[in-house]
Amino acid sequence: MSSIPSSAMPHAKARHDDPDESPKSGKSTKQTASKTDWIDDATEAAKAGLTTATDAVKANPKTAIAVGAAVIAGIAAAVAGPALLAKDAEPAKKPAAKKPAKK
Secondary structure, three states: OOOOOOOOOHHHOOHHHOOOOOOOOOOOHHHHHHHHHHHHHHHHHHHHHHHHHHHHHHHOHHHHHHHHHHHHHHHHHHHHHHHHHHHHHOOOOOOOOOOOOOO
């Protein structure tokens, strides 16, 4: 058994340590449990990723600023690029030819 406290490693929590949930409705317990497990796993993964990103930003603030600027530039290019291409693709409209007047 490890001597590392579980508070230092919340991501290492074992599923068998969780209390059993009792079904609240007549729905299938297996289906409800799997949905709940998936949501819990996704939430824990997001928290771990956010913690990792926060630590990286604290350790390297200049790099984080550069990455943020690159992301913003990429978003701007993704939004403005198609609009500029569509504008260039439209042919210039020629004025209508004048018809000679009848005599």
